[in-house]
Amino acid sequence: MKAYQTNAMTTDYYDITIIGGGPVGMALALILRNSGISTLLLEARGLPKQAPDPRPLALAHGSRLILQRLGVWEKLPDTTPITTIHISNRGCFGRTILTTRDAAVPALGYVVNYHDLFRTMYETLQDYQADYLAGINVTHFEISDDRGQVQFHYGKEEKKVNTKLLVFADGGRLAERIEDISYSTHDYQQWAIVANIKAKTSQSGVAYERFTPSGPIALLPSEDGFSLVWTLTPLVAKEVLALDDAKFLTLLHSHFGDRLGEFTQAGKRSGFPLSLRYATPITSRRIALIGNAAQTLHPVAGQGLNLGLRDAWGLGSEILTSITDMNEIGTPIMLSKYRQRRQIDSNAGRIFTDSLVKLFSNNHALIRNTCGLGLSALDCLPPLKQFVARRMIFGARN
């Protein structure tokens, strides 16, 4: 096993400083590798092996293309393709089935483990000897017209780094303090329980998204079983997390239905509180937001990281086009191009996931039946299905 190590800081001035080395921050650092643009990545968490994150990620074909270009995809230890998505509404008629034919791609998406992705991206950055500091919690930043500055503890020293552009890829924790950016938040009053599950019926490549009044439940194909993302109210989620394996599996079976027969094995369970949170605008003086710092979405339809990777790609492309005149990096013109480039895709992703959750997570018979009707109509209209499938895979383009 490769030893994790943090590359040293080579200077106290960088063209780009990225706060937050989650998958989106790391993607931006990889996009800028070998470009001649100096980049520093600062990550608060310890090294990857010390902080495993259990969430499964459904990555769209478009994200695979990005990760391939970054030299990450081929190194991922496990990527389970999704060839069919079965979408239904519990207790109501109506369902739709999306297949690879609807989107003309080899797979609608791939299930990847967050921890594997984190570790693989980290190792790829190490191969490029990127300036990456782990265990650095940035607590202070300052901005002026011509530069940004971050401060943090580096060993026993207090460090100050000046930069042309400060990128917040921190999930929004520190970005909250930026003066002229405001966050809108909606607490869904839902938690997602994630776990690895095995079922009596084994299937390859089929993902299930089932809407229920307490929230959606997704079973994503993963190796020889499934990755579960089960949304419940916070109170019920806490009770479900406390159940032993046998009771948990019986409850899951009664909730999901008999499509896969009995569930036979459950791995460790973890819970994530869910809310919608998005920034307006996503840039400020010498500042750009990407990934969850720009928008944190409900995991329904697996859009969050896919959108975040497209943010990183969009910002990286704008930075790289400034390469002929490095003074352009971080200017209002460059930042406004990034903002405009991401506007439609980001709004569409947010409105799509938020509407799905609000429409389908309710007990009103009329609304539930109308949603069921909508799913059936979608199933009968191939052009609309193709539109939805391609939107989910590639996002909305300007």
Ligand SMILES: Cc1cc2nc3c(=O)[nH]c(=O)nc-3n(C[C@H](O)[C@H](O)[C@H](O)COP(=O)(O)OP(=O)(O)OC[C@H]3O[C@@H](n4cnc5c(N)ncnc54)[C@H](O)[C@@H]3O)c2cc1C
């Ligand atoms: C249960 C669940 C299931 C999901 N499933 C999917 C899915 O199927 N498909 C999909 O596309 N998305 C999915 N998502 C969403 C996806 O996980 C996020 O969109 C993605 O992780 C965002 O990546 P990020 O790098 O922007 O932020 P994060 O992953 O939150 O990383 C932010 C990083 O910033 C660091 N940081 C924070 N503050 C500081 C600071 N002050 N200084 C330095 N570093 C800091 C943190 O340590 C962290 O490593 C899911 C989310 C959940 C909760």
